[in-house]
Amino acid sequence: MEGLLHQVFAGLANGAIYASLALALVMIYRVTHFVNFAQGELALCSTYSAWALIEAGASYWVAFVVTVALSFAMGVVIERVVIRPASRAPALSVVIVFIGLMVALNSVAGWIFGYSTLSFPSPFPAEPPFGNHYIGSHELGVIAVTLGMLGLLYVFFRFTTLGLVLRAVADNAESSRLVGIRVERMLGLGWGLAAAIGAVAGIMIAPIVFLDPSMMSGVMLYAFAAALLGGIDSPIGAVVGGFIVGVLENLMGAYVIGTELKLTVALVLIVVVLVVKPSGLFGQPVAARV
Amino acid sequence: MSLLALAGLSAHYGCGPVLHGISLDVAAAGVSVVLGANGAGKTTLLRAVCGMIAREGTVEFDGARIDRMATPDVARLGIAHVPEGRGTFPNLSTEENLRLGACSRRGPRDRRAIASLFERVYQYFPKLAQRRRQQAGTLSGGEQQMLALGRALMSSPKLMLLDEPSFGLAPLVVEELYRIMRDINADEHVGILLVEQNAAIALDLADQVYLFETGRVVMAGPPKDLRGDEALRRVYLGY
Numbered sequence: 001m002e003g004l005l006h007q008v009f010a011g012l013a014n015g016a017i018y019a020s021l022a023l024a025l026v027m028i029y030r031v032t033h034f035v036n037f038a039q040g041e042l043a044l045c046s047t048y049s050a051w052a053l054i055e056a057g058a059s060y061w062v063a064f065v066v067t068v069a070l071s072f073a074m075g076v077v078i079e080r081v082v083i084r085p086a087s088r089a090p091a092l093s094v095v096i097v098f099i100g101l102m103v104a105l106n107s108v109a110g111w112i113f114g115y116s117t118l119s120f121p122s123p124f125p126a127e128p129p130f131g132n133h134y135i136g137s138h139e140l141g142v143i144a145v146t147l148g149m150l151g152l153l154y155v156f157f158r159f160t161t162l163g164l165v166l167r168a169v170a171d172n173a174e175s176s177r178l179v180g181i182r183v184e185r186m187l188g189l190g191w192g193l194a195a196a197i198g199a200v201a202g203i204m205i206a207p208i209v210f211l212d213p214s215m216m217s218g219v220m221l222y223a224f225a226a227a228l229l230g231g232i233d234s235p236i237g238a239v240v241g242g243f244i245v246g247v248l249e250n251l252m253g254a255y256v257i258g259t260e261l262k263l264t265v266a267l268v269l270i271v272v273v274l275v276v277k278p279s280g281l282f283g284q285p286v287a288a289r290v
Numbered sequence: 291m292s293l294l295a296l297a298g299l300s301a302h303y304g305c306g307p308v309l310h311g312i313s314l315d316v317a318a319a320g321v322s323v324v325l326g327a328n329g330a331g332k333t334t335l336l337r338a339v340c341g342m343i344a345r346e347g348t349v350e351f352d353g354a355r356i357d358r359m360a361t362p363d364v365a366r367l368g369i370a371h372v373p374e375g376r377g378t379f380p381n382l383s384t385e386e387n388l389r390l391g392a393c394s395r396r397g398p399r400d401r402r403a404i405a406s407l408f409e410r411v412y413q414y415f416p417k418l419a420q421r422r423r424q425q426a427g428t429l430s431g432g433e434q435q436m437l438a439l440g441r442a443l444m445s446s447p448k449l450m451l452l453d454e455p456s457f458g459l460a461p462l463v464v465e466e467l468y469r470i471m472r473d474i475n476a477d478e479h480v481g482i483l484l485v486e487q488n489a490a491i492a493l494d495l496a497d498q499v500y501l502f503e504t505g506r507v508v509m510a511g512p513p514k515d516l517r518g519d520e521a522l523r524r525v526y527l528g529y
């Protein structure tokens with residue numbers, strides 16, 4: 001029983017990480033209807049810049065805020081320079097652009113920062129909270145940060161005019177132009193927000209998995225599984241999906257298939273969701289146009 | 291001076307021109323109606339005015355050239371296009387659809403201004419008030435057309451471009467819609483460029499009529515000219 005609880009809590013902690021990256025995926029998907037395969041590497045670059053800022057003497061929170069702002073700008077620029085020119089091309093070419101972007105970002109990070117493993121600080125205390133032995137402070141902190149981001153996004157999409165405009169662009173780009181929305185700018189904004197969310201995720205992941213250019217490869221597969229499971233257009237789905245994937249992964253790893261084969265859980269899940277319920281648990285099925 | 295003046299307007303989708311040198315006017319607070327069979331180029335005309343497709347020639351709105359402007363900028367000048375197929379946001383609620391109509395309107399956008407716009411739209415279309423929280427995609431065809439008109443009104447436009455508002459609707463619903471459109475034209479002092487296949491009902495609203503055939507204007511004049519010409523009447527009005 002004790003062991004099972006341990007696995008569940010560890011799963012929730014991992015799940016929070018998948019959830020935060022899945023949120024970034026959902027963000028871009030909702031606005032552009034593209035799945036951003038380069039999301040993990042964007043977050044990697046953000047995490048490296050946070051690391052560099054801290055190395056250069058900035059305090060943790062200054063580095064955090066500056067990195068999130070820089071990442072936002074990086075998202076806007078990438079949308080403008082790389083994605084927008086490619087977006088008129090057939091879907092398959094766009095996928096190839098995303099994969100190219102992923103490889104390029106990864107190589108740039110490796111070239112600048114090297115391939116050795118770096119340690120990254122956590123803003124949370126080293127001792128587990130309240131003397132419990134199920135979950136560490138950092139893990140609990142990551143869960144809180146993820147839920148906090150979900151809350152902010154919910155408020156943003158639901159209650160602000162800008163959030164409504166972003167939803168409109170996702171729903172019907174042509175009509176958006178007819179009501180005076182500058183759609184391309186909104187796509188840039190969506191990319192900026194996704195990159196900012198990814199930056200927070202990267203900074204939260206780095207203390208757990210350590211910082212090196214391959215940090216994101218495994219994590220992203222789980223995040224894709226989480227986003228698909230929850231519904232690729234649903235922020236709440238992303239978070240619920242993240243937690244489910246995290247717990248499932250840990251339980252399967254501990255009791256069923258062993259840790260070596262854990263990554264296949266993500267693959268199997270992706271295939272099952274695509275076959276059984278492509279819209280995911282919380283996603284909107286494609287609405288029929290009258 | 292006209293509110294909208296088109297001169298020598300041509301447009302193409304990339305495979306040869308679809309409009310050939312159209313000249314057409316909408317008077318301030320006037321109603322110009324374009325009639326023509328399916329495929330005559332009516333929808334293309336409205337799309338060309340809004341910069342949704344490539345075009346040549348001049349488009350003048352309120353005395354200024356707008357033929358090089360992007361679609362959102364045209365909309366921000368006060369041109370509300372209610373497109374073919376209504377163009378609602380199907381996954382958003384009725385209220386959100388309306389709110390979007392006001393999101394980049396000229397003039398105040400504060401809470402009170404928006405609230406009074408909502409009130410006016412709900413006065414014209416009480417049914418929309420009942421459907422406030424419903425997803426637009428689940429509304430009936432007539433309600434969707436009302437929503438599209440309501441969204442246009444929310445921007446306090448100077449000109450509305452209406453693409454076959456009667457399409458696919460029951461005759462009673464069409465009558466109701468046209469009654470409201472007449473009220474809007476009179477009360478809000480808004481010009482209308484209306485495109486229809488349903489000639490009989492559109493003519494009642496028109497003060498200027500243009501007949502389109504394969505992308506050309508074949509006749510222009512006040513409605514009585516059309517009613518008075520037996521050959522045209524038989525083709526376009528069917529009596």
Ligand SMILES: Nc1ncnc2c1ncn2[C@@H]1O[C@H](COP(=O)(O)OP(=O)(O)O)[C@@H](O)[C@H]1O
Nearest residue numbers: 303305308326327328329330331332333334335
């Ligand atoms: N997206 C498009 N691409 C190519 N040709 C088009 C397109 N839309 C319309 N057309 C052509 O343009 C002509 C005019 O169409 P349209 O403006 O839709 O006519 P209407 O609205 O009067 O029925 C038709 O011959 C049609 O085939």
Ligand SMILES: [Mg+2]
Nearest residue numbers: 332333334374
């Ligand atoms: Mg048409």
